[in-house]
Amino acid sequence: MANYLDGILDHAARRPDAPALSLPERTLSRAEFAASLAGVSAGLAERGVPVGGVVAVAVRDQPACLRAILGTMLGGRVALPLDPVAVPADLDRLLARAGGGVILSDGRAALPPGWPVIALAELPAAADPVAVRHAGGDHWAQIVASSGTTGPSKAAPASHAQMLQRTRVLEPLLGLGPDDRYLPVIDLAYALGRHSAVRMLDIGGAVVIRPLPARVPEFLALLRGERITYLTLTPSHVRTLLDGMAGEPEPALPAMRALSVSGSALPLADRLDVRRRLSPALHINYGSNEMGFATHAGPPELDRAPGCVGRAMPGIRVEVVDDAGMAVATGTMGEVRVAGAQMSDAYLGGDASGHRGGWFHPGDTGWLDGDGLLHLAGRTDDRINFGGNKVYPFEVEAVLRTHPAVADCAVFGVPSRQHQEVVAAAVVLSAAATPAELRAHCRAWLARSKAPAIFLQLDQLPRNPTGKVLVRELRAQLAGHVH
Template sequence: MDAGFVLRTLARRKVLHPGAPGRVVRQLNALRRWGFGLYGEMRSAAARDPGKQAIVDEHRAVTYGELDLRVRRLANGLRVELGVRPGDRVGLLCENSVTMIESMMAIVALGAQAVLVNTGLGNAQVEAVAHDQGLQLLLHDETFLGMLAAVPAGLPRQSTERLEELIGRAPSDELAPPEQPGSIVVLTSGTTGAPKGARRRNPAGLGPLATVVSRIPLNAGERMFVAAPLFHTWGLAALQLCLALRGTIVLNRRFAPATALASVRAQGCTSLFAVPVMLQRILEAPDAGPAPSLKVVAVSGSALTGPLATRFMDAFGDVLYNLYGSTEASWASIAVPAELRAAPGTAGRPPHGTRVAILSSAGAPQPTGAVGRIFVGNDMLFEGYTNGTGREYHGDLIATGDLGHLDPDGLLFVDGREDDMVISGGENVYPASVEDVIAELPQVREVAVAGVPDPEFGQRLAAWIALHPGEAVDADAVREYVRHRLARFSVPRDVYFVPALPRNATGKIVRRQLFPS
């Protein structure tokens, strides 16, 4: 990473800002001792701005100084009373809260691994995670007691509601950096099978922060409302960004559009981190409309359709930023508002220090406009799955598992998952392009398109459509609309109207649930 770029970018974002000499020295010492992971960034912020609010949820707020003390106490309590040791894997089954963040930090401070468990998993999937990840301890909100029925009885578990007692009686002794830094394990979505654990890389410096804020204008002291779940890569990324910016993270335990808007306004949040389906829900809220303090709305985690991007910016202003990435690749590209206006549906362009290549199945570069496999290279590629497997690489570029193309201006467009491509009568059809067209119909609230078996053509397209309340449109009108905009083989033969699409806790459509069992 170019040091000059990092310094210029962070100076522009006011991260590199003069301060009291003693505090600056303590800040730098914290980073030297603990590195740039979650705990190191928190200790750095606490050394520089101990009285600044760090986290706010519905029940309480903590400053960086208070957070530092509480995390030390919790880490000591986990070590002494619950036996957590370096290298242990501790599961976290929690909603967004101060307690969840404190638990993550305490675990990594001990040199252990915090395994973030998706709260939308079924009981059998939670059991599989406990087994596959080799959990030595499970910390869980009492809300999720019902999900633990299938978890082995021998797995120690602790309700997060009881951690306050542990913090109250544990010593505040200073912690020593472990020989091997602790880490975060994020689970893949599990929409196509059992969730896998992906080991997240700790930043080696300030380069990754500079890369992201060079395209998304986040500044030091940012007040971020994070609607995305913290167990998801995007929610975790927001937390990491907030700590590095010495900002304040505002949380609600569960996402509800009206409550989210009220929190943004009441807390004077300057940025909002969400997954795209949350924008749709926010637009449907009775009091949807601009929040005066809100300067950035950053989304990631699933496809942002062009019509949704345009509708949101029409209502909230040109504040929308779309980051395309994955659990394994971190980020690949970022679209800014002007690009989303000019080319709705684009994933934007790679930020500084990131390379994106569109390759054929044989590994050859594809020409402009041609669809191919998306490969990405940056400083934050994941370190592999916890089961010892990894992703396919081409040189130092990792496969995202998606298909896409670059337009003449260098903007990236994601055409869909590799395994979602439909071959109908010998023609390659990308469901995402059909979804974008159907989503333009004003009656359509959400849509999913997939391939189904066909005795004559091998596969044919089917569309599942949820309409806005009180709206009506028939299947023939949908087909006719697509026929006038795309090739004939892109017209869905089957059109089903459903109340809503099945989605997981991070807003991704669970396509296997569309098909009858």
């Protein structure tokens, strides 16, 4: 049965001297990197951690974090990467839901008391990767906690077979190969950054880890100087780059072969700016921790439908359904659901919420166009019920973003005694604008019921580390604000 890391071991055997991990002080070859992962597996075995046992990884150093997580999985143990910003109480609850385990630590994170801790530095630096490799298949490889943008986080396990499918189904769509180089911008404790690194290693390319400059010009110079051809960003990263690249040539990254943007929806205006100012090789992916990526849009799809998130990946079914669970007509708004072998069946503890009849409901609304391309409209729980009329935040946000004073925005519903909910908007302004002016701008393009009744001005929107707006925090700021 295939192990998630078999591609890494295969390249180590066939191309042992090729670069795998480029660090500021040295470069690890494919053989050296595989051996370093095996050292983690061997050390866990020496300390009595059983195959199938859960290993929570609390390692902040990026190369060490990647080594700890992958080394755990190589030996058949289940990696549970811990959120770098989580507090000990959250980690304690997560470990309890996982049924216990040990914590692999570099001593830099605050840990919950009462759990056995193994120091990463005390594990062997290297071992034989073939000798420690354990069969994968349907055995769990990892457990990943969701971001919890609208409620408490949930933890979804995935098997080696599922992880391999999630990794390899995207590889031919990106068109990358052994000569490509990936630089992580997203912390490798998070699936979005880590899975791109594994994808690069699986096809024989190199992962380049460098300190990230604070200023955009220096960051772009780093990408060019290190010959980075694969990059994964969140929409908030994209906005930072676009805002800070004045004076850069266009496109600023002509050698980029795949600039992948995932996470929350990237506004259409930013997509067009990315392809003109950064790189035409924009790829949009839609997915979640429970399913990996479900759809993909590369340059051909974005040429045809610039606002889409693409068509279903091979082996994945995507439908849009009404409230009764019936598929709706092309172009009709509804709830998105997906199915496929790479999808997790349930959350830890047997929680099957979102899993119904062999389908997973990510909680998003959208529609399919005539070419089978999916367009997202927002979250189902963000859909606003104004006196029985449905208001989708994305359409209000799209209009708000056309106002010259609005730099960023998020639209959501707040309780109303008279209307069930009313439309509220959190805005980040780049110039002065009153709520009345913003409301009038919306009413020029939208029905009056869709124009925000409440405006909340902020210096920045609250986001999680992968760029998703934390709507629950916005609602909390307006708690008790009932019309």
